[in-house]
Amino acid sequence: MKEKILIVEDQFVEADYLRLMLTQAGYNVTGIARSVTQAEEMMQEETPDFVLLDIFLKGKQTGIHLAKQLTADNIPFVYLSANSTEDILNEAKTTEPYGFLVKPFREKDLLVTLEIARYRYKHSLESKYRQEAELKKSIKNIIAKSTNLQETLLKVAATLQKYIPFDYMAAGFDNIGSASFAGTCFLRIGFNEYQTIGINELATITGKTIEELIALQSHSPQETNATVYNNDAFKNICRQPSLRKLFAETFRLKSHLEMPVFILNGRPFSFCLYSKISDAYNASHINLFENAQMLLINGIETMLNNKNNIQHKVNKIAEAGFAEGCEGIIGKSPLLLNVLDHVAQVAPSDTSVLILGESGTGKEKIADCIHNLSNRKSKPFIKVNCAALPAMLIESELFGHEKGAFTGALDKRIGKFEKANHGTILLDEIGEMPLELQVKLLRVLQEKEIERIGGRDTIKIDVRIVAATNKNLEKEVAEGRFRLDLYYRLNVFPIEMPPLRQRKEDIPVLAYHFMNYYGNKAGKKISGIADDVLKSMMAYNWRGNIRELEHQMERSVLLAKGNVIENILLPAMPGKQTQGAEEDYVKTIYENERDYIISILKKCNGRIWGAGAAAEILNIHPSTLKSKMKKLGIRKEFIQ
Numbered sequence: 001m002k003e004k005i006l007i008v009e010d011q012f013v014e015a016d017y018l019r020l021m022l023t024q025a026g027y028n029v030t031g032i033a034r035s036v037t038q039a040e041e042m043m044q045e046e047t048p049d050f051v052l053l054d055i056f057l058k059g060k061q062t063g064i065h066l067a068k069q070l071t072a073d074n075i076p077f078v079y080l081s082a083n084s085t086e087d088i089l090n091e092a093k094t095t096e097p098y099g100f101l102v103k104p105f106r107e108k109d110l111l112v113t114l115e116i117a118r119y120r121y122k123h124s125l126e127s128k129y130r131q132e133a134e135l136k137k138s139i140k141n142i143i144a145k146s147t148n149l150q151e152t153l154l155k156v157a158a159t160l161q162k163y164i165p166f167d168y169m170a171a172g173f174d175n176i177g178s179a180s181f182a183g184t185c186f187l188r189i190g191f192n193e194y195q196t197i198g199i200n201e202l203a204t205i206t207g208k209t210i211e212e213l214i215a216l217q218s219h220s221p222q223e224t225n226a227t228v229y230n231n232d233a234f235k236n237i238c239r240q241p242s243l244r245k246l247f248a249e250t251f252r253l254k255s256h257l258e259m260p261v262f263i264l265n266g267r268p269f270s271f272c273l274y275s276k277i278s279d280a281y282n283a284s285h286i287n288l289f290e291n292a293q294m295l296l297i298n299g300i301e302t303m304l305n306n307k308n309n310i311q312h313k314v315n316k317i318a319e320a321g322f323a324e325g326c327e328g329i330i331g332k333s334p335l336l337l338n339v340l341d342h343v344a345q346v347a348p349s350d351t352s353v354l355i356l357g358e359s360g361t362g363k364e365k366i367a368d369c370i371h372n373l374s375n376r377k378s379k380p381f382i383k384v385n386c387a388a389l390p391a392m393l394i395e396s397e398l399f400g401h402e403k404g405a406f407t408g409a410l411d412k413r414i415g416k417f418e419k420a421n422h423g424t425i426l427l428d429e430i431g432e433m434p435l436e437l438q439v440k441l442l443r444v445l446q447e448k449e450i451e452r453i454g455g456r457d458t459i460k461i462d463v464r465i466v467a468a469t470n471k472n473l474e475k476e477v478a479e480g481r482f483r484l485d486l487y488y489r490l491n492v493f494p495i496e497m498p499p500l501r502q503r504k505e506d507i508p509v510l511a512y513h514f515m516n517y518y519g520n521k522a523g524k525k526i527s528g529i530a531d532d533v534l535k536s537m538m539a540y541n542w543r544g545n546i547r548e549l550e551h552q553m554e555r556s557v558l559l560a561k562g563n564v565i566e567n568i569l570l571p572a573m574p575g576k577q578t579q580g581a582e583e584d585y586v587k588t589i590y591e592n593e594r595d596y597i598i599s600i601l602k603k604c605n606g607r608i609w610g611a612g613a614a615a616e617i618l619n620i621h622p623s624t625l626k627s628k629m630k631k632l633g634i635r636k637e638f639i640q
């Protein structure tokens with residue numbers, strides 16, 4: 001059956017041209033709407049399978065208004081836009097379009113975008129149902145096992161993280177200061193580590209009194225519907241004094257998702273998630289949360305009816321550190337943690353994963369994590385670099401050959417796919433795979449079978465595919481170098497590796513990691529990196545990303561004269577050099593942690609032990625605080 005497409009476009013000529021292209025390509029155009037109202041009327045008559053949506057339309061409402069409705073009704077759409085401002089594009093992104101076409105575009109671009117959008121839609125539905133089922137199952141398990149509200153909230157927070165990312169979460173009733181306040185806040189401090197912050201701790205950290213916090217709370221009325229605040233929308237709601245503003249300033253938060261849960265006795269309870277990423281939230285997060293809401297309501301009610309529920313101080317931090325299998329991953333920047341959340345989410349399934357990102361950003365390392373966290377971890381993990389072999393050899397490398405299959409095939413050879421049976425195969429640099437082989441790979445993905453070169457039989461295989469590339473595959477598809485059908489198959493779960501320039505806070509910790517590694521390897525006792533060196537590393541544009549940083553550290557270790565790295569020879573950058581170091585300097589997570597602990601110690605007049613002292617506020621054991629102080633170089637004189 002022909003797919004039904006509604007065109008929402010106020011430019012008559014453009015809309016007509018679109019209709020022509022789509023009809024010729026076999027689509028059924030159900031109508032052309034010039035405004036949101038007209039589109040709504042047309043959709044009442046006939047629900048389209050897809051909508052092509054211009055952003056600027058006749059009338060007051062834009063395409064973005066309609067997009068929100070389409071997302072709620074689960075109708076996929078692709079934006080058409082010209083000269084949109086960054087703000088508008090950012091807002092458009094939160095509505096989760098299945099594609100974006102920038103005018104003017106060619107017929108080929110339109111058809112490829114629609115095909116990709118169609119495939120994405122189909123798979124996003126499958127993964128949405130899977131995610132919903134997994135989230136509900138986890139929440140059910142948590143609620144069945146715990147009796148204490150705050151403990152439950154912490155566990156729910158850690159579970160939600162996989163699906164709806166956050167750096168700070170405030171969960172509780174509308175009145176944070178009331179005697180019956182049973183909510184609390186969680187600050188993410190690592191992959192699976194949270195600092196619990198109750199009202200007293202919040203007062204200490206922010207330097208406010210409880211009364212001031214209560215006053216701020218009254219300026220932060222709860223939303224009645226789940227609402228997303230990204231980018232400027234978040235800045236706007238943080239203009240006036242409120243708890244949100246205080247949270248944003250204290251923990252450097254940039255976007256917010258508020259999710260009210262109404263419990264039956266009428267007291268509103270909210271989950272407020274905040275992220276350090278400025279556009280972290282979208283409509284699918286709201287949908288997912290709303291689907292799990294009834295379970296949460298029942299769970300919270302059960303906890304509230306339990307006498308042990310109110311516990312102001314939670315002396316618990318969720319299991320520390322990275323999940324087993326991700327140990328070698330260094331860094332705690334929000335963008336890296338976000339990648340690891342996705343890894344944790346996809347690893348246990350058999351879904352194909354496509355890892356995208358510049359060279360040296362850690363794609364292969366992430367592939368290792370996916371395998372190690374999967375049920376296939378005890379089975380083989382085979383890596384193939386598609387760029388490293390000549391086209392002729394890749395086929396035999398991947399699928400194997402029979403004896404005498406071609407000149408030089410003196411023996412039978414088992415290919416990488418067979419070797420990876422029941423395990424995982426990493427197809428690195430997939431963008432370099434020759435077109436002829438792409439067809440064969442597609443067959444493996446579809447039929448789950450291979451044929452050795454020169455062989456007569458097909459061999460059934462069960463292999464999970466992880467592919468990686470630093471190329472823009474959509475561009476490769478549009479330019480005819482990569483098969484669209486293969487791209488669909490691989491792009492079921494894309495993971496984007498952020499370049500080092502977007503996560504500068506990871507630079508010092510990576511530098512120390514490589515310093516230790518290469519120091520040990522060279523048998524040299526190197527114990528530190530001079531401040532100037534670290535500053536110039538932070539200001540440097542690491543075009544080769546982590547690999548480049550690793551090589552520079554290896555060299556610096558070898559050249560170091562004493563036990564501190566005093567020099568680093570960074571290749572000259574075109575244009576700006578290291579003089580930008582001061583203003584570009586971003587505080588590391590360790591510096592932040594150090595500053596934070598010093599501020600708490602100052603407030604407690606340096607007291608570590610006892611009621612109301614620093615260890616209690618930080619919810620850690622006094623001896624742990626002492627060892628942290630030693631590690632972070634915090635001495636008494638900093639506190640006075």
Ligand SMILES: Nc1ncnc2c1ncn2[C@@H]1O[C@H](COP(=O)(O)OP(=O)(O)OP(=O)(O)O)[C@@H](O)[C@H]1O
Nearest residue numbers: 328329330358359360361362363364365470546547
């Ligand atoms: N988060 C990390 N922590 C520690 N080391 C890392 C991290 N990410 C990458 N590395 C190291 O950086 C180097 C490059 O990483 P990797 O080979 O995974 O990158 P890549 O994106 O696959 O590169 P390419 O595209 O060139 O193949 C490796 O030595 C790897 O061990």
